[in-house]
Amino acid sequence: xxxSIKHLFGLEGVPKEDIDSxxxxxxxxxxxxxxxxxxxxxxxxxxxxxxxxxNSTRTRISFELAEKRLSADTVNFSAASSSLTKGESLRDTxxxxxxxxxxxxxxxxxxxxxxxxxAQFVDAVIINAGDGTHEHPTQALLDMMSIKExxxxxxxxxxxxxxxxxHSRVALSNIFGLKTMGANVLLCGPPTFIPYGVxxxxxxxxxxxxxxxxxxxxxxxxxxxxxxxxxxxxxxxxEYRNVYGVTQQRLSKLKRPITIMHPxxxxxxxxxxxxxxxxxxxxxxxxxxxGVAVRMSILxxxxxxx
Amino acid sequence: MEKRAITSSIxxxxxxxxxxxxxxxxxxxxxxxxxxxQKLSKNISxxxxxxxxxxxxxxxxxxxxxxxxxxxxxxxENSETIETGCRAALAGGFTKVCCMxxxxxxxxxxxxxxxxxxxxENEIVDVYPIAAVTKGRKGEELTEMVELAEAGAVAFSDxxxxxxxxxxxxxxxxxxxxxxxxxxxxxxxxxxxADGIMNEGVVSTQMGISGNPGIxxxxxxxxxxxxxxxxxxxxxxxxxxTAGSVxxxxxxxxxxxxxxxxxxxxxxxxxxxxxxxxxANGKVAPPLRTEExxxxxxxxxxxxTIDAIATDHAPHIYDTKETSLDLASYGMIGLExxxxxxxxxxxxxxxxxxxxLIKLLTIKPAMLMQLPIPTFEKGAEASFTVFxxxxxxxxxxxNIFSKSYNTPFIGSEFTGRVKAVYNKSHYINI
Amino acid sequence: xxxxxKSHLMDELALKRTITRLAFEIVERCKGTENMRIIGIxxxxxxxxxxxxxxxxxxxxxxxxxxxxxxxxYRDDFRIKKQLPAIELTDIPFEVDGKxxxxxxxxxxxxxxxxxxxxxxxxxxxxxxxxxAVLIDRGHRELPIKADYIGKNVPTSDxxxxxxxxxxxxxxxxxxxVEVDQ
Numbered sequence: 073x074x075x076s077i078k079h080l081f082g083l084e085g086v087p088k089e090d091i092d093s094x095x096x097x098x099x100x101x102x103x104x105x106x107x108x109x110x111x112x113x114x115x116x117x118x119x120x121x122x123x124x125x126x127n128s129t130r131t132r133i134s135f136e137l138a139e140k141r142l143s144a145d146t147v148n149f150s151a152a153s154s155s156l157t158k159g160e161s162l163r164d165t166x167x168x169x170x171x172x173x174x175x176x177x178x179x180x181x182x183x184x185x186x187x188x189x190x191a192q193f194v195d196a197v198i199i200n201a202g203d204g205t206h207e208h209p210t211q212a213l214l215d216m217m218s219i220k221e222x223x224x225x226x227x228x229x230x231x232x233x234x235x236x237x238x239h240s241r242v243a244l245s246n247i248f249g250l251k252t253m254g255a256n257v258l259l260c261g262p263p264t265f266i267p268y269g270v271x272x273x274x275x276x277x278x279x280x281x282x283x284x285x286x287x288x289x290x291x292x293x294x295x296x297x298x299x300x301x302x303x304x305x306x307x308x309x310x311e312y313r314n315v316y317g318v319t320q321q322r323l324s325k326l327k328r329p330i331t332i333m334h335p336x337x338x339x340x341x342x343x344x345x346x347x348x349x350x351x352x353x354x355x356x357x358x359x360x361x362x363g364v365a366v367r368m369s370i371l372x373x374x375x376x377x378x
Numbered sequence: 379m380e381k382r383a384i385t386s387s388i389x390x391x392x393x394x395x396x397x398x399x400x401x402x403x404x405x406x407x408x409x410x411x412x413x414x415x416q417k418l419s420k421n422i423s424x425x426x427x428x429x430x431x432x433x434x435x436x437x438x439x440x441x442x443x444x445x446x447x448x449x450x451x452x453x454x455e456n457s458e459t460i461e462t463g464c465r466a467a468l469a470g471g472f473t474k475v476c477c478m479x480x481x482x483x484x485x486x487x488x489x490x491x492x493x494x495x496x497x498x499e500n501e502i503v504d505v506y507p508i509a510a511v512t513k514g515r516k517g518e519e520l521t522e523m524v525e526l527a528e529a530g531a532v533a534f535s536d537x538x539x540x541x542x543x544x545x546x547x548x549x550x551x552x553x554x555x556x557x558x559x560x561x562x563x564x565x566x567x568x569x570x571x572a573d574g575i576m577n578e579g580v581v582s583t584q585m586g587i588s589g590n591p592g593i594x595x596x597x598x599x600x601x602x603x604x605x606x607x608x609x610x611x612x613x614x615x616x617x618x619x620t621a622g623s624v625x626x627x628x629x630x631x632x633x634x635x636x637x638x639x640x641x642x643x644x645x646x647x648x649x650x651x652x653x654x655x656x657x658a659n660g661k662v663a664p665p666l667r668t669e670e671x672x673x674x675x676x677x678x679x680x681x682x683t684i685d686a687i688a689t690d691h692a693p694h695i696y697d698t699k700e701t702s703l704d705l706a707s708y709g710m711i712g713l714e715x716x717x718x719x720x721x722x723x724x725x726x727x728x729x730x731x732x733x734x735l736i737k738l739l740t741i742k743p744a745m746l747m748q749l750p751i752p753t754f755e756k757g758a759e760a761s762f763t764v765f766x767x768x769x770x771x772x773x774x775x776x777n778i779f780s781k782s783y784n785t786p787f788i789g790s791e792f793t794g795r796v797k798a799v800y801n802k803s804h805y806i807n808i
Numbered sequence: 809x810x811x812x813x814k815s816h817l818m819d820e821l822a823l824k825r826t827i828t829r830l831a832f833e834i835v836e837r838c839k840g841t842e843n844m845r846i847i848g849i850x851x852x853x854x855x856x857x858x859x860x861x862x863x864x865x866x867x868x869x870x871x872x873x874x875x876x877x878x879x880x881x882y883r884d885d886f887r888i889k890k891q892l893p894a895i896e897l898t899d900i901p902f903e904v905d906g907k908x909x910x911x912x913x914x915x916x917x918x919x920x921x922x923x924x925x926x927x928x929x930x931x932x933x934x935x936x937x938x939x940x941a942v943l944i945d946r947g948h949r950e951l952p953i954k955a956d957y958i959g960k961n962v963p964t965s966d967x968x969x970x971x972x973x974x975x976x977x978x979x980x981x982x983x984x985x986v987e988v989d990q
Contacts (some may be wrong), residue, residue, distance in 0.1 A: 103898050
């Protein structure tokens, strides 16, 4: 049951068999999270460093929990309190850390491609926890796990991703993963949030929310950063909500209910209303739990084989 | 101007209809009742209507459409109000106008868009507001375009002010796609324009007046066309004034871009030579250019590069014009003279046919702005302009119905005159 | 890797009788079924456990809950092996505290799988006792672990393997002793 990949840089080019293995294993690890003693000795003696060059409390906690549940030893590095501020170069920081013999590094960095750069300097398993607007594979995997949990399979499923695709950390990973698993992907948002030439990835685009909702079995609603209002691409959060906010009113016009997802944190009343996010069709909280399970699965499958 | 409400049936006899929908000219009688065309045929019996008006020797076309006017309400009612602007429109044969949002406050919210509709509710002219592209026309943040379009805005423009930030203009073009309404950018690079009062050229040099070069316009049109092409959005270029601008638009259309353009009557009628009089009524933005530019505009009108004639009617109370040239406001009124200028300088100079002119004044601007326009057929709403294409007359103050009188054409001789308008069950004798 | 058949250890009928006997032994030792739960170790242990449970149900007239345990997460050897073993679902649908847990597996060999299974069960709670039922005990323990209920003792050498086939996964019931060339 070995994966063909040795690191998890992203989902681009990752074969379906690997994704299936990761998701199936994740379901098994999820069961561990429901036990009274949420720990298994599987990665005992394995050292994992969480190398976070930007704040992301949710992702880091999720990884840390996954690591600890597997009995691995974890080390945390966060940019603010680090030697980086003393002027040490990125390369030196990394090499210093790795002189201390780490087995796995989970890296989060604001700039696309940084994770690949890391691979040049260190001999460890590398897991991308988000490199800017490039890839965030573990988030996309937990999204797919949550969908698979509800629908059994992703093949032929209609998934709409709604929101600020252009600045999203997870949109590309979602698109790569979903397409590999055979889902149909539709992007929806104001034209200023849809990146140029995105159809080249094999996705369809619409600027009309009702059309997207009518198409979808599942919608993945992306968060609108409040700072976007001042940057000119949307006139106001208020108008964004009027045109692209997923509200109960819009959903009630549909012939059948659709599943609601959101990577979090949610701007209630902007991209999605509370009664939608908290409804029975929302699997948002499942996504969170599945996040730990998926990360456990990746850690096991990549680190277990070393 | 004499306005009469028509409450019963009325028969217009011996009309020569210039029908741009069917591209035909034909003689007919028109029976109108309850605001609708009831019958269109020759020799309708007089008994069929309570009132008859003989239009012998006169032509009839659909009511004209001006997609670029400035009614100074709210905020500058000194110079013009919606009411007086509508009066001027009727005098020029216009039954539909689109007004620009550089009022005070600017038309950048749903409430201000509705204000225009409410104020014009009882007017005999349909007034369609164009909303601002940016909040307060400051060029910093986009307006809530979707909401404004839903409230009834027909297009977006900061007219008077260019959108200087190219990134913001890009977003404006891109974002506006979901509304289906065009963005209209006042194409003038502010730095190149500098403090230019008239066209930079031989005349301005000989007069010692600071000049505003044609490249200020072309640079911005080129920029806007690039942006529109990249984000695949439609764009409308207002009041083009230079040969270079016409050529840019011609090429863009040739490449398949969804771009439309308008030109004002003063830009195909006057040149910078007019400014030798130092008359501030000739101070307009963009300025009057050279004869070469004027002829290029006419060529552009002729070959379809220019889609509409729009007046850029810009009323200014006299005290803002009767002052030193540098301080004088930019703009001239234009509703009352548009048709006459077009007839005199285009049709009678055989640059275009009467049918082509009527299209440029009716269906082309209406389609561009997606305005409903009634056709000439039984059952359709009766809305038409009556004119004499060959009447020679002299334009004077008494022919001005706007609140302001800032026009360089007082005393001009014209061939072609609007005589009457029938719209919304009213007959107006000009 | 080639293998050569050495002998049939059990056929379908023999397996059926062994299961019946194991079922009776378990009920007798645990003094009934009230505090006893059966847990099968994946993969064939699961099928065995279910068959034993059904037999007990027939005899005692009460329904028995069966849990399924996957021990991969607790193994001590997966980082040595070339192939990473797949992790299957664990499903223990009952409280473990205070119960006698009867672990069921098809073959016991070094005892390491049972050790992993016991560690796993400890994480579910505090059973009052853990007992072990196996179909075949082939000797060669590496840890101090013994089965409480044994189907058959089969002495083997290191180059031999016990192959258990069950209807649920392999289409038929039989147990074979084979010799393997490494």
